[in-house]
Amino acid sequence: MQRAYDGINGKTVVKLEDVELVYNSEIGTVTALAQVNLDIQEGEFICVMGPSGCGKSTLLNIIAGFMQPTDGQALMNGRPIEGPDWQRGVVFQSPPLYPWLTIKENVNFGLRMRNIPEKEREAITAEYLEIVGLTDFANRKPYELSGGMKQRASLAKVLVNEPGMILMDEPFGALDALTRDKMQALIRRIWMKNQSTVFFITHDVDEALSLATKVIVMSSRPGRIVKVLDTDFTYDMDGANSESARYSKQYMTMRESILNVINQKDELAV
Ligand SMILES: Nc1ncnc2c1ncn2[C@@H]1O[C@H](COP(=O)(O)OP(=O)(O)OP(=O)(O)O)[C@@H](O)[C@H]1O
Known part of the structure; x- marks a missing residue:
């Protein structure tokens, strides 16, 4: 596979260490995240998937600095994330x-x-x-x-x-298929041009595979990371090879493997 761009340089920008998030509300406590460990490297395009309510938005909110972990820590460039910062831009649905x-x-x-x-x-x-x-x-x-x-x-x-880092919470979920395709192409181009780091939540496995350099799959509540897959289909999606990449055996296998974890068929997922 020909890589048009590879801005991933191995430098860790965000580090999550044993992150736990417990919500305390009037009706009791909800453990949304447990033992989440993740290194996000500069230039990565991370797509996060998982069943509804598994804590994806909670994780994004912690990285954005909107909330603090109840245990463990979230660091950016080695320093605790203590609040929102323009260097981490957030795009909502x-x-x-x-x-x-x-x-x-x-x-x-x-x-x-x-x-x-x-x-x-x-x-x-x-x-x-x-x-x-x-x-x-x-x-x-x-x-x-x-x-x-x-x-x-x-x-x-x-x-x-x-911003060095763009956090996106299902940004294209409400758009029609054609507009969504255009928006995906746009964010891919911006990511390549600005060499930004992207953390992108989606429910759509094809969206994840067509954009990500790494797909992270979370378990149902309490959310943990149960599968991490490196992918590079995004490098082919902008060019003439997009159709052959999308229908390749490799693509189909990875697609199925992600869906199996989300649907909890793959008990060996790590
Ligand atoms: N403010 C809150 N108080 C109590 N519980 C909350 C609060 N916010 C979220 N939760 C619970 O925490 C869990 C994780 O929620 P979160 O929104 O992070 O999940 P999600 O994976 O983004 O869901 P979806 O895919 O449906 O958007 C859910 O069970 C949710 O009900």
């Missing part, structure tokens, strides 16, 4: 765009918060609106855009900050 601002103002927002000078702000915003194909919609309000366009705007809003 429902784009959090401010309805009273235009698309351009929304995209600009993070740069303004970081006091980037106006000229520079304008240039970076224009660049990312162009990348996500929304230059002509810069002065529209979010309600005037389709679901796919809103998701592209929300991507641009995160990407203008040029």
